[in-house]
Amino acid sequence: MRIKLDRTLCDGFSRCAELAPGAFSLDDWGYASLKGDGTVAPADESKVRRALLDCPVHAIQEHPGRPGAAG
Ligand code: SF4
Numbered sequence: 131m132r133i134k135l136d137r138t139l140c141d142g143f144s145r146c147a148e149l150a151p152g153a154f155s156l157d158d159w160g161y162a163s164l165k166g167d168g169t170v171a172p173a174d175e176s177k178v179r180r181a182l183l184d185c186p187v188h189a190i191q192e193h194p195g196r197p198g199a200a201g
Contacts, residue, residue, distance in 0.1 A: 131169075133190055133191065135163070136190075142161045143187075146162050152171065
């Protein structure tokens, strides 16, 4: 599973990093960034799916590409 995060949509609710701290980090204002290139470790997938559904502004989306593929 691979995800992308639209930081222009992120409103700093920090739900993603609370739910899946392995996949998201927060800056000093609570805005999220992806850790790494968005490839999600299998063990984190259920947490990340939860974050994806819980993000109030739908800033997180599953990337259609294969993990590790360019783009
Ligand atoms: S849950 Fe959504 S709005 Fe909140 S920090 Fe994460 S990406 Fe941003």
